[in-house]
Amino acid sequence: MTRYRNGEFWNFETQTPAADDDNAGVVLGIDGGTTSTVCVCLPAAMPRAGPLPDPLPILSRAVAGCSNHNSVGETEARKTLEEVMVEALSKACSSHAAVQAVCLAVSGVNHPTDQQGILDWLRDIFPSHVKLYVENDSVAALASGTMGKLHGCVLIAGTGTIAYGFTEDGREARAAGAGPVLGDWGSGYGIAAQALTAVIRAHDGRGPPTKLTENILNILGLSSPDELIGWTYADRSWARIAALVPVVVSSAEDGDEVANKILHYSVQELADSVMAVVRRLRLCGEDGKDPFPLVMVGGVLEANKSWDIGKEVIDCISKVCPGAHPIRPKVEPAVGAALLAWNHLIKECKGDHGN
């Protein structure tokens, strides 16, 4: 890693003034996903009391490719993360030396050993006074809805799905997020795989006929359900399967019973994931009525025409937890990560001064 640390990537620093006062300090938030990686730079010196500035004084934003170590390998993932940080600092006319805190929220962090490995590597890049945090990418998504506060539950449903929650005193819990093999049926992949399965079943006589057959074959340019087998296994990318969700939604809107059943099942699965987290953390309190933020993120939960999966999930949860307060984030997860880094920094500074 030293190849980059004192090598070409950090060379621009010699051309910018070193950060020598508090005002020039910055925090970095990184959202490292499977499709792309975004790094956002915020000033460390935002008001510590009262509401955050609106809009946030975002200094810069940089984008790179995939940084999920499960997808591209550790070396490539780290190189991408390092490059995106360098670019964000450069665009902010800031420098490595000005960094006071970094929050790296990255998919594929499922276990403390994953977390520690990445922390060790970050520590190798930044000096010891820099605060470093490594989180699952869903934590940044939660923070993007709560503006940096780790409280409540986030439900992400895009290609994959996960529910992740925090109590105000720092306990955390998750549900789902285990991928297609391990039954994430509420995800975009899960919904589309069920639809493809329904087409195969209708074709070979194991299931009822469905409009999904015509609608899916049309969109894929195939002439027979037999050809779906070859199509499915020609490319094992989950996102390619998940891209069929809009066809399932439009088929359900057209009144197709099979498509409606799939969507209702997925709504129940997504609500179950949230409720598992809420129950374990007692987010809705003893009487079940405590308020808590419920952050909703991802393509599957965005408003579709008349069949709105996100709304159905919220309705389902609100029946049991009337205090659930749905939030659709106005900032991106990388900003959530930067706000997390900033919040951690403020808390630690307060701690240093005896609070």
Added chain:
Amino acid sequence: MTRYRNGEFWNFETQTPAADDDNAGVVLGIDGGTTSTVCVCLPAAMPRAGPLPDPLPILSRAVAGCSNHNSVGETEARKTLEEVMVEALSKACSSHAAVQAVCLAVSGVNHPTDQQGILDWLRDIFPSHVKLYVENDSVAALASGTMGKLHGCVLIAGTGTIAYGFTEDGREARAAGAGPVLGDWGSGYGIAAQALTAVIRAHDGRGPPTKLTENILNILGLSSPDELIGWTYADRSWARIAALVPVVVSSAEDGDEVANKILHYSVQELADSVMAVVRRLRLCGEDGKDPFPLVMVGGVLEANKSWDIGKEVIDCISKVCPGAHPIRPKVEPAVGAALLAWNHLIKECKGDHGN
């Protein structure tokens, strides 16, 4: 392909006498699977009337690696198939020129275009009088139970599952066989994936506790269900997941309700596949009582201790179709393929003589 046809692979032929009479003629049966490829050589001159010799006069058997073109690519698959035929002929002290018919039953043949591609390539190797047949590997499995007769239904349940059937007048139908993404829940992969999902759900509070957790973690040497996510995606081979079926069966035998539910669901799925084929082909006749062979193949259907998936599937089918006659083949699928080649040859010869 000419590299092999007249190249080193066929060179041994110069050392063996050419087949110049009917008695020296042979047929080849090949079972081309994902794990291995088996080629069997039978004499073409077996008695054309009455029962087949018992035991069959198998001249030779050769084994090679994977020949599924979806797994290893077309060039590699063809090379493997060619090598295994050469080896079988060599072991039988026979030759390329003695071959009268070839039946190549290979997994991954799901569509007439797959079939035609392989036929074209076989035709490039053998002269025009040689009868060539390319079938899905499940057809050889059926023939291994019916000793070469294409009638009845075969149910295969190993890592994957498929049901395939033929009427006596040559109509055919299949169900399932579409792979894990497309919902083959009765397969070994399907059973094991459901078990892994149940462990994750119990762990994150979405499902009931189950003995599967302890039993699966023990056998994999993992300490927490969280680690299952990394284990599952470290290697996307379906067979590796399917290898967990015995743990699911033993957990069910120990009385675990979750494991029992998974096995009962899988039995229903497997029976549904057979019944879909039986209904489409009307194999049990108008009154539902006609007899037909039901060939049962694959690790999932072999007798387990007290929980016998194969027996449960047969019970399920027999309730609707009392004429279903279960057969567990005594010969391997490659022999089934060779018998198919031989049967085709006999029929065509009869045709040539005015029958």
